[in-house]
Amino acid sequence: MERGRSSSTKLSSSPFFFFFLFLFLLLGKTQARRERPKPCKSLVVFWHDILYNGANRRNASSVIVAAPAWGNRTVLSSPNNFGDVVVFDDPLTTDDELSSKPVGRAQGLYLYDSQAVYSAWLAFTLVLNSSAHVGTMNLIGYDPLLNKTREVAVVGGTGDFFMARGIATLTTRAFEGSVYFRLRLDIKLYECY
Structure with missing residues (x-):
């Protein structure tokens, strides 16, 4: 029984992991866009x-x-x-x-x-x-x-x-x-x- 719970816990937490990974990557790109280049x-x-x-x-x-x-x-x-x-x-x-x-x-x-x-x-x-x-x-x-x-x-x-x-x-x-x-x-x- 313990084994079944841990695998279902792993499966239910993986969408959260991917959501936070996606959010982290998105915020990283947004931060990079905010930096202004030097004027030419x-x-x-x-x-x-x-x-x-x-x-x-x-x-x-x-x-x-x-x-x-x-x-x-x-x-x-x-x-x-x-x-x-x-x-x-x-x-x-x-x-x-x-x-x-x-x-x-x-x-x-x-x-x-x-x-x-x-x-x-x-x-x-x-x-x-x-x-x-x-x-x-x-x-x-x-x-x-x-x-x-x-x-x-x-x-x-x-x-x-x-x-x-x-x-x-x-x-x-x-x-x-x-x-x-x-x-x-x-x-x-x-x-x-």
């Missing part, structure tokens, strides 16, 4: 945006092109600018000052996509033309504006950034109401050709 290229640029407000036509580098039914195209809508679509052609510099020499342009759009949270969805191209870099980088992603840092994906590029893939970390450096903001873009590329 990185750069930092500053994005300066001046929104047209009806009075600053000469200095504006962005404009509201669509607004919700209750809004208009010179003042961002409430609540949380929801429904506004802004197109921009903004200068990029290598330091915080707008007066410093531009190294390119940020061109694209952002749209405010939430009534509950102050956030935007970004789709734009960095057009770089400096002694250090020539080419474009395409970026896209969700931007929760009140977070200290946010990340958007680098999904492609041309020139020095041919088929680049990576992450751009956005940090708000300054803002003046809804008319001006300056962001620091810390770009790390993980696929470079």
Whole structure:
């Protein structure tokens, strides 16, 4: 009788053994995926945006092109600018000052996509033309504006950034109401050709 029990105990414990072995192997692969590789290229640029407000036509580098039914195209809508679509052609510099020499342009759009949270969805191209870099980088992603840092994906590029893939970390450096903001873009590329 003892012999029968021990063999049935062995059989009933073997599925548990294989389950835990499978779980251990799965967790091991998950841990390996979490380690970030070292970037193959990185750069930092500053994005300066001046929104047209009806009075600053000469200095504006962005404009509201669509607004919700209750809004208009010179003042961002409430609540949380929801429904506004802004197109921009903004200068990029290598330091915080707008007066410093531009190294390119940020061109694209952002749209405010939430009534509950102050956030935007970004789709734009960095057009770089400096002694250090020539080419474009395409970026896209969700931007929760009140977070200290946010990340958007680098999904492609041309020139020095041919088929680049990576992450751009956005940090708000300054803002003046809804008319001006300056962001620091810390770009790390993980696929470079």
